[in-house]
Amino acid sequence: xxEPVPADIAIGTRLNHGQPHHPGRGTMLEIHGFLDxxxxxxxxxxxxxxxxxxxxxxxxxxxxxxxAGKQSxxxxxxxxGFATLFTFAAAVRYLPTLGIFTILAVIGAGVYLxxxxxxxxxxxxxxxxxxxxxxx
Numbered sequence: 001x002x003e004p005v006p007a008d009i010a011i012g013t014r015l016n017h018g019q020p021h022h023p024g025r026g027t028m029l030e031i032h033g034f035l036d037x038x039x040x041x042x043x044x045x046x047x048x049x050x051x052x053x054x055x056x057x058x059x060x061x062x063x064x065x066x067x068a069g070k071q072s073x074x075x076x077x078x079x080x081g082f083a084t085l086f087t088f089a090a091a092v093r094y095l096p097t098l099g100i101f102t103i104l105a106v107i108g109a110g111v112y113l114x115x116x117x118x119x120x121x122x123x124x125x126x127x128x129x130x131x132x133x134x135x136x
Contacts, residue, residue: 043091046106050087053109053117054080060120068119076112083108
């Protein structure tokens with residue numbers, strides 16, 4: 001004699017620890033988990049970038065900014081301080097990684113590292129004819 005199948009197995013509620021079975025749904029969760037990881041890593045990278053720029057600005061003398069013809073040290077500390085705050089918020093998932101504040105923060109830190117940092121470093125080294133291995 002064939003035994004009847006219990007109703008909860010027949011409708012699929014015993015699968016997945018009591019959750020109903022949805023075909024193809026596990027794949028979507030795996031994709032979203034992978035994308036979440038990528039966006040979290042982007043947030044952490046943006047935070048590291050901002051911290052690097054802020055630490056450099058703190059260690060650079062205020063005179064170097066003026067001599068290089070850049071904005072004052074106080075303005076850059078303000079910009080980079082907010083950039084670090086917003087990227088930290090994105091790294092801990094308080095703000096969206098691709099939100100406007102995070103994007104502006106990365107732009108601010110990127111401008112500092114690409115434009116201001118080389119200019120003030122040149123002032124700190126004394127300028128002149130310095131090659132990659134010293135004066136020439």
